Amino acid sequence: MTPPRELVVISGKGGTGKTSVVAAFAALAGGAVLADCDVDAADLHLVLHPELGQEHPFSGRRQAIIDPDECTACGRCAEVCRFAAVLGTLDDGYSVDPIACEGCELCRRICPAEAIRMEPVVNGAWMVSETRFGPLVHARLGVAEDNSGKLVTLVRNEARRVAQERGLPLVIVDGSPGIGCPVISSLAGADLVLAVTEPTVSGRHDLDRVLQVVRQFRLPFAVCVNKADLNPDLGEQIAAEATAAGAAFVASVAYDPAVTHAQVAGTDIIDYGGRAAAEITTVWEAVGDALLAAAERDVHDA
Amino acid sequence: MRIAIASGKGGTGKTTLATNLATMLAGRGVTVRLLDADVEEPDCHLFLRPEVERREPVSVLVPTVDEERCTACGVCAEVCAFHAITMIGSTVLVFPELCHSCGACSLLCPEEAISEEGRDTGVVEYGTVTAGDRPVFPLVTGVLSVGEAKAVPTTRATIASLDGVAEDVILIDAPPGTSCPVIEAVRGSDLVVLVTEPTPFGLHDLTLAVDMVRALGLRCVVAVNRADLGDDGVRRYCAAEGLEIVLELPNDRRIAEAYARGELLLDAVDGLEEMLGALWEHIVAAAYRLEVTS
Numbered sequence: 001m002t003p004p005r006e007l008v009v010i011s012g013k014g015g016t017g018k019t020s021v022v023a024a025f026a027a028l029a030g031g032a033v034l035a036d037c038d039v040d041a042a043d044l045h046l047v048l049h050p051e052l053g054q055e056h057p058f059s060g061r062r063q064a065i066i067d068p069d070e071c072t073a074c075g076r077c078a079e080v081c082r083f084a085a086v087l088g089t090l091d092d093g094y095s096v097d098p099i100a101c102e103g104c105e106l107c108r109r110i111c112p113a114e115a116i117r118m119e120p121v122v123n124g125a126w127m128v129s130e131t132r133f134g135p136l137v138h139a140r141l142g143v144a145e146d147n148s149g150k151l152v153t154l155v156r157n158e159a160r161r162v163a164q165e166r167g168l169p170l171v172i173v174d175g176s177p178g179i180g181c182p183v184i185s186s187l188a189g190a191d192l193v194l195a196v197t198e199p200t201v202s203g204r205h206d207l208d209r210v211l212q213v214v215r216q217f218r219l220p221f222a223v224c225v226n227k228a229d230l231n232p233d234l235g236e237q238i239a240a241e242a243t244a245a246g247a248a249f250v251a252s253v254a255y256d257p258a259v260t261h262a263q264v265a266g267t268d269i270i271d272y273g274g275r276a277a278a279e280i281t282t283v284w285e286a287v288g289d290a291l292l293a294a295a296e297r298d299v300h301d302a
Numbered sequence: 303m304r305i306a307i308a309s310g311k312g313g314t315g316k317t318t319l320a321t322n323l324a325t326m327l328a329g330r331g332v333t334v335r336l337l338d339a340d341v342e343e344p345d346c347h348l349f350l351r352p353e354v355e356r357r358e359p360v361s362v363l364v365p366t367v368d369e370e371r372c373t374a375c376g377v378c379a380e381v382c383a384f385h386a387i388t389m390i391g392s393t394v395l396v397f398p399e400l401c402h403s404c405g406a407c408s409l410l411c412p413e414e415a416i417s418e419e420g421r422d423t424g425v426v427e428y429g430t431v432t433a434g435d436r437p438v439f440p441l442v443t444g445v446l447s448v449g450e451a452k453a454v455p456t457t458r459a460t461i462a463s464l465d466g467v468a469e470d471v472i473l474i475d476a477p478p479g480t481s482c483p484v485i486e487a488v489r490g491s492d493l494v495v496l497v498t499e500p501t502p503f504g505l506h507d508l509t510l511a512v513d514m515v516r517a518l519g520l521r522c523v524v525a526v527n528r529a530d531l532g533d534d535g536v537r538r539y540c541a542a543e544g545l546e547i548v549l550e551l552p553n554d555r556r557i558a559e560a561y562a563r564g565e566l567l568l569d570a571v572d573g574l575e576e577m578l579g580a581l582w583e584h585i586v587a588a589a590y591r592l593e594v595t596s
Contacts, residue, residue, distance in 0.1 A: 011312075012343055013312065013313060013343055013345075014311065014312010014313040014314075014478045015311060015312045015313010015314060016313060019503065040310075040478075040479035040480055040481050040510075041310045041311055041312075041478070041479055041480065041506070041507040041510055043311075043502075043503045043506055043507065046502045046503060046506055047502075062383075080405065080409065082403060082404050082405055083404075099485065099517075099518075102402050102404065103383055104383045104384070104402060104404030104406055105381070105383045105406065106381075106404050106405065106406040106409065106410075109381060109406065109410060110409070110410075141480070141481060143480055143510060143513040143514045143517050145481060145482075148481050148482075149451065176479070177312040177313075177342075177343070177478055177479075178342035178343055178453070178477065178478075178479075179342045179343065179446065179448060180342045180446060180450070180451055180452065180453040180483065181451040181452060181453070182481075183342075184449075184451045185451075198562075199562055200561055200562040200564075201345075201348045201349075201562070201563065201564035202317065202343075202345040202348055202561075202564075203562075205343070205345060205348055206343040206345065209342075209343060209448055210343075212448040212449070213448055213449055216448070216449050227558075230558055230559060230562050231559065231562035231563065234562060234563075257531075260501055260531055260532055263501050263502055263503060263532075264501060264502060264532050264533045266502065
């Protein structure tokens with residue numbers, strides 16, 4: 001069978017409605033694998049109420065540990081550490097700040113007393129859970145932890161694996177805000193990127209930056225202007241700019257308090273109904289068309 | 303006094319609070335400096351339109367190999383914990399975007415064939431806000447270059463710009479979330495103001511942010527935006543955790559529309575000046591209280 005297609009939903013700016021849109025798409029797709037790649041603040045489970053699957057530990061890095069019995073307090077480790085992660089003084093001895101340590105292992109390699117060892121840091125967990133709309137692969141990153149990019153990649157790979165195993169044609173990825181490492185990790189190889197924005201000066205500015213990243217990766221993309229009636233002129237300007245930048249389509253969804261009401265009721269907006277539900281359904285149809293077009297291009301290119 | 307404005311969830315109003323609070327304080331004659339440390343998506347400048355006087359590139363060190371000296375022994379690839387160096391036959395290949403600048407390769411190369419050179423991944427912009435007849439204050443903005451994955455060096459450089467500054471109040475607009483760039487931005491603050499909204503997403507992400515703040519040994523207060531929206535989960539959580547709510551901003555379409563246009567709420571919403579004044583008193587009291595107890 002053909003490998004599953006992957007739709008990645010991002011936003012640049014936070015709080016534009018990514019997760020609400022993804023939950024709605026999950027309801028409309030009826031049988032896609034969902035991947036919550038906003039591992040910093042994963043919220044999809046709050047509206048999908050999954051039956052939680054088994055937790056698997058995630059270790060994104062290793063950390064240096066200094067054995068105080070072996071340490072001769074020569075201070076060489078503190079000297080070479082670029083991350084200011086070695087704490088202590090010649091008199092008091094040394095230890096490693098677990099948050100600052102990036103696991104480069106240089107201290108262990110140069111320690112003349114061989115007093116330093118590396119230990120994996122379990123800094124998160126991931127699971128495959130079951131929702132009313134299909135499997136959900138999600139994760140939790142330990143608080144104050146690094147390497148969310150690695151965890152994002154893991155979640156996406158697992159989602160693809162689950163899709164293939166169960167013969168499901170589509171993976172829907174809920175991405176994170178920003179343009180840095182977790183976003184870049186969630187984009188690579190996507191069949192379609194949907195950027196959800198809002199008609200505000202910051203929504204426009206942040207969309208512009210994240211679309212530059214998307215275009216660097218040469219990925220097909222579309223834009224959804226959420227809460228479009230908040231500032232119709234700016235909404236139209238954003239739409240025109242996105243079209244000029246090569247968006248497959250630009251759709252808009254009106255501000256609808258029902259989106260918040262649905263969230264408070266712990267359900268998706270499609271279930272709840274209303275204007276936004278109808279408009280998101282139209283966006284979903286456009287997503288389907290764009291994914292088909294991308295698939296046809298792939299066949300043609302092959 | 304250094305106050306960081308952060309949130310678990312994005313889009314809750316960090317930037318709104320930071321820009322309006324800084325402007326209000328400057329208007330009251332307080333010397334204030336605002337840092338935009340949300341380097342992936344820095345937005346304060348959209349509302350404050352500073353005059354940028356100086357741009358300093360943020361440079362990270364990456365290895366460069368002297369092919370004359372290199373014997374293709376492979377030690378550099380072996381010691382790189384981040385797979386940023388690999389050997390293809392007898393050629394050393396460097397992937398600069400994976401490099402953490404730890405210096406292991408250059409220090410451990412037996413031939414001393416590796417040196418490090420700077421690679422720009424962002425910029426810190428130094429500007430002055432001179433809106434209308436309001437008093438001026440400095441705005442420092444960290445901007446991550448588009449396509450760069452690692453935000454932390456730019457965040458770090460933005461915060462490092464605080465060394466030796468003279469203002470009485472430093473406000474930091476932090477990025478959303480709870481991971482490395484956020485930690486870099488809030489560390490060293492006297493108090494963290496966590497902005498949230500009273501929805502299930504807002505509550506869930508607030509609990510993560512509170513855990514982060516506590517893991518760093520910092521203390522926090524909570525500001526609730528769109529306070530009449532949603533449910534009372536955030537309020538109940540704050541009561542149970544002993545977290546002070548220092549501001550409740552209403553869900554007002556005028557606020558949303560002014561924000562959408564890139565205006566300060568101080569200009570658009572009556573009574574906001576007083577609300578922010580009260581907020582500031584709460585913040586000062588909380589920071590002072592924490593100082594006494596710690």
